[in-house]
Amino acid sequence: MNVTLRVRATPSASALFLRPWTDDDVEPLVEAYRDPTLRRWTTLPVETIEDAAKWLELQRRGWETGERMSFAVYRGHFGGGEGRLAGNVVMKRTGSSRESAEVGYWTAAHARGRGVASRALEALTGWAFDVFAVEGLERLDLLHQVDNLASCRVAEKAGYGFHQVLPAQPPFPGEGHLHIRRADAPT
Structure with a gap:
């Protein structure tokens, strides 16, 4: 699927564009994963070019199957x-x-605190409800570990209301939060 989403610049934030991952993203992906904070919150390690190629293949297969x-x-x-x-x-x-x-996200170290995650999540959310409503999509779930306070703020900024605390289960070592956004929620 050839999809590009655009988010306009604001007086305080630069424009964003979102597109499916390509082979051109290998080196930027490895660079982003050098950040210890990112590695702390993600479950798939990307340390080498080979790791990045495997990660990108997972993303390609996800688009092909419609599962990711x-x-x-x-x-x-x-x-x-x-x-x-x-x-x-x-x-x-x-x-x-x-x-x-379910939706998820991560932000590269240089982009944190600049509204990137919440604005990108909002773009993904709008796209998902627009494209998949015909298939019955009514709700998007966002999960994060309880101690990931930044993810909690991103969820709330993007209109995902807190729903409940979830017990720890692999691969996550601690309790989590479930946030939910419904298709009919006001934007």
């Missing part, structure tokens, strides 16, 4: 020069239910 639609998030303007890799947003549709899906 993952977008590279870039700051800057589309075309001419893409800017710098700022993060990732993903929608995961596993299992038989088409009423709900």
